[in-house]
Structure formats: structure tokens, C-alpha cells
Amino acid sequence: MWYIILAIYIIGSAYGLFLLYKKAGKQGWEAIVPIYSQYVMAQLVGRPTWWIIWLFVPIVNVFIFYDLFLNLIKAFGKRRFWENAAAVLVPFIVLPMWGRDPNVKYLGIPTSEEFKKKYFYKKSMGREWADAIIFATVAATLIRGFLIEAYMIPTGSMERSLLIGDFLFVSKLNYGPRIPMTPLAFPFAHHTMPITGGKAYSEAIKVPYKRLPGFQDIKRNDVVVFNYPMEADAPFNRPIDKRENYIKRLVGMPGDVISMERTKLFVNGEPGFVDEDFQTNYLIMTDPNGLNMQKLLDMRLELDQRYTNPASGQYVIHMTKEEAEEVKKMGNIKQFQEIIFEPGDNNSEYAAFPFYDNGIIWNYDNFGPIQVPKKGWTVKLDSLTVPLYERAIKVYEGNTFEKKADGYYLNGQKTDSYTFKMDYYWMMGDNRHNSLDSRGWGFVPEDHIVGKALFTWLSWDEDGSFLSKIRWNRIFRPIH
Structure with missing residues (x-):
């Protein structure tokens, strides 16, 4: 369903721009060529065409794009707040509607003094930029927080499924967007202030975990973006939604039994996911x-x-x-x-969770079986299970838990079992020997799930020649 909606969004918006470009005296096809479309848009609205260079700069590109886009609809007389909001939120509806409306015409370059005097009341340059920045910030924050977000692959942990330099769109809608848990934050900064460093958020207001309804349930073998669980610890001690974003393949669902034998993954006793280009x-x-x-x-x-x-x-x-x-x-x-590590190999750099200290040796190529916790599942607590589940009990579910001479104590009460409050997942990179994943830290709680990776919208090869920097064969490639 999400792919159908996304296709409608893209095709409808492109069709609307196609019609508007023709009304402005341009060729319709110029509206649907990435980057070149913004180059032409800059001409139509009177902005310097070299501004398109800024489209490759994170954060800055958001403001540049919305400045061009909102000025474009002003060029057709659309300047009311609801018209601006509709153009941002439902462009696939309003752009074709305006494009087919014979009363909507291209009025000229909206940034020119003649245009402003004729069609708008006079605003100072500072006021115009302030309005544009405020609107762009609000619109982009809502889109990024609740609909879709861009993400770049920084490491080779998912090679060859995803390559270093792939730029992805990650859907928040598929699994349902999370309500921001740390809502007071600097726009577009995840956890650290740009340039100056330091926290880009305040914990003065904290909102309990809540996820809105989504289009689908999370599925085994989905490529998922999630918050890195280990940043709950020092020195970061970050709130859940401000922990670093990681991307891996979800190979273990709540309740699944996971194991690995000489690099071969098994899920519930059956062979698990293996990438076609397994490394x-x-x-x-x-x-x-x-x-x-x-x-x-x-x-x-x-x-x-x-x-x-x-x-x-x-x-x-x-x-x-x-x-x-x-x-x-x-x-x-x-x-x-x-x-390939053999069972019992104790290379410390490839030791695997939960790092048993009682003689059991697990490594990245051989571990398990281990059961992924499921909401409502009750586990018996003993010397084998406590190392596996203690972190989830204490850190992710907020309990006090300790071992005493006469047994285990949960929130001050003696117990021999624990019932989980959340679902958990087991994440692994497709590049099994070059991935920091659940083998290194264990389970990923459901409240850490950010969204589903949809497709690659740009792929940049840093080692490529001048003419091969962009991997054209990966653009708009779905992620499986």
C-alpha cells in the first residue's frame, strides 16, 4: 500500500510540475529531471542558478529547496498560508489541480521588485527570509518526523545490498511514526549541534513512547533504521529518539530462536536470510x-x-x-x-553477545540458540538466561535488578522469572564480518524502531572518477 501511495505522490507531483512548467513557457519534461528541474525552477523564480549546488549540502538543502518551490507557486499567484501548506503536504493533489486550472497563470518572477509591487504588499528582505525559513522549518520537521526522512549509508555493514554513499528514503509511515519523545530540539540536528557541538536537544520535556498506526507490521528480513541501543550508556546517556541511527536487516522477530553456525544463520531451526552477494x-x-x-x-x-x-x-x-x-x-x-571462526574461537574482537564468563564462548560466526523476547513472554531466570536478558530488564524496561546470595531480586522483590513489557528484534548486517549489530549488543527494543528503508534516491561513489561519481544504476532502486 505504501509503495502505491508513494508512487501516487511522486507521479502526481511530477505531473503537476510538468503542467506548471509548460504554463511558464518551459518544456514539460524539464520539470521531471532531478537537479535540472531545480535549475530551471531557479530561473523561473529569479534565484541564482548556482544555488542548486546547495542542494547537495545537508540541512541547507531543505531551505534552498523550499525557497525555490514556494517561490514557484507564488509565481502562479498562490501565496496564502493554506496554499503553501497544501503545496508542501499534498503536492500530488494541488499541483495538478492548479496546472489544469485555466485561471492559474504564470505571473512572472516573484522575487523581482515589479512583481512584489504589482501582486503583493511590500515586505522587507529580512521578513521574506524569516517567513520562508519558519515555514520551511515547520514543514520539513513535520515531514521528517512523521512521514519520510533521508538517510545516508556511512559504512559497509550492509554491502552489497546497500553501498557506502547510498542516500535512502526511510518511511516513518510503514510501521507507524513515533511521537517525538524529546520534542525540544534544534531543527534538523539529530543529537549534536552543528559546528559548535554539544547537545542539540533538551530533556526538560519527555514524552512516553507512543507509536501511531502504520500501514504494515514489521516483518522478518525488512531493512530497518533504528536507534543504537548502546547509547543509553555512558558517555552518551542519550534519550531513545536521540540515539544514533543505524540500519540493518531484521533477521529475528519477537519469539524467534536465532543461532549461527560457521557464518550460516538459522531462524527457528531453518536457514535465515543470505544476501545474494554474501561477503x-x-x-x-x-x-x-x-x-x-x-x-x-x-x-x-x-x-x-x-x-x-x-x-x-x-x-x-x-x-x-x-x-x-x-x-x-x-x-x-x-x-x-x-x-571463518570455529565454535569456541575466543578472538576478543569478534566475541559475541552476551559475552558469557562461565566458559561458554560465542563469536560472530557461531552463537546461540537464543530466543528473542516477545511482549508477554515469561523467561525463567538462571545463570544462562540472566546474561542474555538482564540488559533488557534493567536498561530498556526500567527495572532494578540484582543478584543476591539467595537469588534474583526485581524492583526489591525476590523472583525467579520475568515477563517482558515490549517486543524485541535481532538485527544483523548483510556484510557479516564487517557489521556492528545484535551480535555485539543484543536485542533492539520496539521503541527504538525508526522506520523502513524504501529506496535509494542517490548513490555517490567517493572513489569514482569525475564522470562516475554518481552510480546511476542505483537511483530509485527499491531496497529488499
Whole structure:
């Protein structure tokens, strides 16, 4: 349903702009070409065309886009508050309506003095910018908070499903938008003030967790954005909705039993999700000449810098099996080995939650079985279950919990069981050896869920050449 609504939103808005551009004496197709459309819009409203450069700058791009867009509808005589609000919230309805209305005409460049004198009362430049900034801030905050938000992939934990430099749209509507829990915050800053640093929010007002109805239930194997649970701890101690945003694949639903054997994921005893381009680490030893770094760059392979030392001929690379076969053909290779941890391997950097101290050793390639908590589920408390669920009981559900000589005490009362108040999820990256995920911190509570990743609207290859910086084949690519 959400994809249908999104398609209506995009197509309807584009159709409306198509009609308005034609009324303004431009070609209709110029309205539907990304970036170029805003270039033409700047011409129509009298803003410098170089302003489109600002569209690539986060936060600034919001103000630039809405300045251009709202001035465009002013150029057609639409300047009332409700008309501005409708153009922002339901453009797929009002833009086609205005485009087909013969009484709506292009009146000229709305930023010119002649236009202002003829059609509007006189406002100072400062007042115009103040009005535009206030409206853009309110509109963008509502859209970002309750409808849809842009997100950029900063790490390779979801390679190759998602690439570093992919820009996504994340829907808040699919699972239902959360009511802001920390509503007093600086606009567009997540948790830290830009430039100056420091908190970008105040905890003077706190709102209990509440989620509005959504279009769908969260499903196993969805790609989900959520708040990083470990930022509940020092030194951050951040409120839930101000914790860092992470993106992973949800592989374990509430009540599921999760385990992993030599990199193979199992959910309720059945094989779990495996990406078509599944990656693991490979250890490569070479002679002093090393590997062909340009070849690795052309293949877009990511080196694990913690263990790579070209001076000694040692490389650790995240690769698919097909890429590994290609690299294996290079010269100078003395040793080529896929790194897979065996059960009981105790490499501390790949130790897995809950880090048992009683002799049980779990690592990133071998762990479990472990049951994901479900709302209303009662777990018996003992030496094996307490390490798994203590954090959820204390940190996420707000109880006091301690072990004494005669047993366990919950909120001061002795008990041998606990019933969970929330649903929890198990999140993992598709790049299993290069992902900080539930294997490192455990469960993700339901109140940490932000939204569902929908599609890639831009993909920027930092290592690409001037002409290949944009990965055109990934634009508007759905996320599965």
C-alpha cells in the first residue's frame, strides 16, 4: 500500500510540475529531471542558478529547496498560508489541480521588485527570509518526523545490498511514526549541534513512547533504521529518539530462536536470510610487491584496515566468493584464506553477545540458540538466561535488578522469572564480518524502531572518477 501511495505522490507531483512548467513557457519534461528541474525552477523564480549546488549540502538543502518551490507557486499567484501548506503536504493533489486550472497563470518572477509591487504588499528582505525559513522549518520537521526522512549509508555493514554513499528514503509511515519523545530540539540536528557541538536537544520535556498506526507490521528480513541501543550508556546517556541511527536487516522477530553456525544463520531451526552477494573476510599474504591496489579500487573492495599492513604483505579484504576468485588470480600471492571462526574461537574482537564468563564462548560466526523476547513472554531466570536478558530488564524496561546470595531480586522483590513489557528484534548486517549489530549488543527494543528503508534516491561513489561519481544504476532502486 505504501509503495502505491508513494508512487501516487511522486507521479502526481511530477505531473503537476510538468503542467506548471509548460504554463511558464518551459518544456514539460524539464520539470521531471532531478537537479535540472531545480535549475530551471531557479530561473523561473529569479534565484541564482548556482544555488542548486546547495542542494547537495545537508540541512541547507531543505531551505534552498523550499525557497525555490514556494517561490514557484507564488509565481502562479498562490501565496496564502493554506496554499503553501497544501503545496508542501499534498503536492500530488494541488499541483495538478492548479496546472489544469485555466485561471492559474504564470505571473512572472516573484522575487523581482515589479512583481512584489504589482501582486503583493511590500515586505522587507529580512521578513521574506524569516517567513520562508519558519515555514520551511515547520514543514520539513513535520515531514521528517512523521512521514519520510533521508538517510545516508556511512559504512559497509550492509554491502552489497546497500553501498557506502547510498542516500535512502526511510518511511516513518510503514510501521507507524513515533511521537517525538524529546520534542525540544534544534531543527534538523539529530543529537549534536552543528559546528559548535554539544547537545542539540533538551530533556526538560519527555514524552512516553507512543507509536501511531502504520500501514504494515514489521516483518522478518525488512531493512530497518533504528536507534543504537548502546547509547543509553555512558558517555552518551542519550534519550531513545536521540540515539544514533543505524540500519540493518531484521533477521529475528519477537519469539524467534536465532543461532549461527560457521557464518550460516538459522531462524527457528531453518536457514535465515543470505544476501545474494554474501561477503566474508579473506586473509591474503603476498611478497613485498603487494597487491595491485588500483585493481582493488576498481573492484570497489573494502580493506579491513585493522589487520591490513601492505608493508608486510598482509591484507584482509571483505569480498564475495566471486570477487575472491578474481583476486586469487592476481600475482604475488603466497597465502589466500577465507576467515571463518570455529565454535569456541575466543578472538576478543569478534566475541559475541552476551559475552558469557562461565566458559561458554560465542563469536560472530557461531552463537546461540537464543530466543528473542516477545511482549508477554515469561523467561525463567538462571545463570544462562540472566546474561542474555538482564540488559533488557534493567536498561530498556526500567527495572532494578540484582543478584543476591539467595537469588534474583526485581524492583526489591525476590523472583525467579520475568515477563517482558515490549517486543524485541535481532538485527544483523548483510556484510557479516564487517557489521556492528545484535551480535555485539543484543536485542533492539520496539521503541527504538525508526522506520523502513524504501529506496535509494542517490548513490555517490567517493572513489569514482569525475564522470562516475554518481552510480546511476542505483537511483530509485527499491531496497529488499
